[in-house]
Amino acid sequence: AQSVTQLGSHVSVSEGALVLLRCNYSSSVPPYLFWYVQYPNQGLQLLLKYTTGATLVKGINGFEAEFKKSETSFHLTKPSAHMSDAAEYFCAVSENNNDMRFGAGTRLTVKP
Amino acid sequence: DTGVSQDPRHKITKRGQNVTFRCDPISEHNRLYWYRQTLGQGPEFLTYFQNEAQLEKSRLLSDRFSAERPKGSFSTLEIQRTEQGDSAMYLCASSQQMGAETQYFGPGTRLLVL
Numbered sequence: 001a002q003s004v005t006q007l008g009s010h011v012s013v014s015e016g017a018l019v020l021l022r023c024n025y026s027s028s029v030p031p032y033l034f035w036y037v038q039y040p041n042q043g044l045q046l047l048l049k050y051t052t053g054a055t056l057v058k059g060i061n062g063f064e065a066e067f068k069k070s071e072t073s074f075h076l077t078k079p080s081a082h083m084s085d086a087a088e089y090f091c092a093v094s095e096n097n098n099d100m101r102f103g104a105g106t107r108l109t110v111k112p
Numbered sequence: 113d114t115g116v117s118q119d120p121r122h123k124i125t126k127r128g129q130n131v132t133f134r135c136d137p138i139s140e141h142n143r144l145y146w147y148r149q150t151l152g153q154g155p156e157f158l159t160y161f162q163n164e165a166q167l168e169k170s171r172l173l174s175d176r177f178s179a180e181r182p183k184g185s186f187s188t189l190e191i192q193r194t195e196q197g198d199s200a201m202y203l204c205a206s207s208q209q210m211g212a213e214t215q216y217f218g219p220g221t222r223l224l225v226l
Contacts, residue, residue: 043219
């Protein structure tokens with residue numbers, strides 16, 4: 001069965017600094033990979049997803065992620081953090097697009 | 113259509129009571145999913161529907177939980193004889209059927225069992 005590990009439950013960066021949120025997955029078949037963001041008291045919003053093709057995926061709000069099969073990773077990056085990026089970020093994997101397995105989440109704090 | 117909606121947004125109940133939550137998906141979406149999210153954790157898959165058919169259920173979905181989607185549109189999730197461990201955010205999502213279609217999430221129903 002598929003699974004996701006997010007390294008670091010809390011990440012803190014300064015405004016304008018690089019954001020790097022780590023995600024490693026386990027899957028027995030070529031996976032679909034997702035990053036979602038959750039703001040307080042709200043549902044999850046899709047940032048980006050990888051299905052097939054280009055391994056560097058660009059998403060909303062300046063985020064991007066790179067699928068590295070050899071490292072079983074799908075890390076999320078943003079060159080310059082903004083205060084509005086402070087939220088909880090979830091990596092997820094799906095093998096069959098029927099159900100997704102989410103990581104435990106990484107809380108991003110952005111310091112002024 | 114503005115997205116997935118869930119009702120109620122908050123529910124406080126006493127242990128042993130039954131509760132029912134409703135999810136209205138995006139209108140053209142034929143797949144509907146239920147997840148549970150506890151504090152500090154990611155969402156955990158509970159079950160999903162394709163149209164009115166319930167196609168998969170997680171082992172997390174004990175016999176106290178039942179979900180329906182009678183007309184292939186809205187869905188209800190009922191928890192009978194609630195326990196304190198049922199306290200969580202219950203999230204609903206919907207998607208179209210084909211390929212790796214994005215799941216769009218509702219705002220969730222936060223349940224507190226006293």
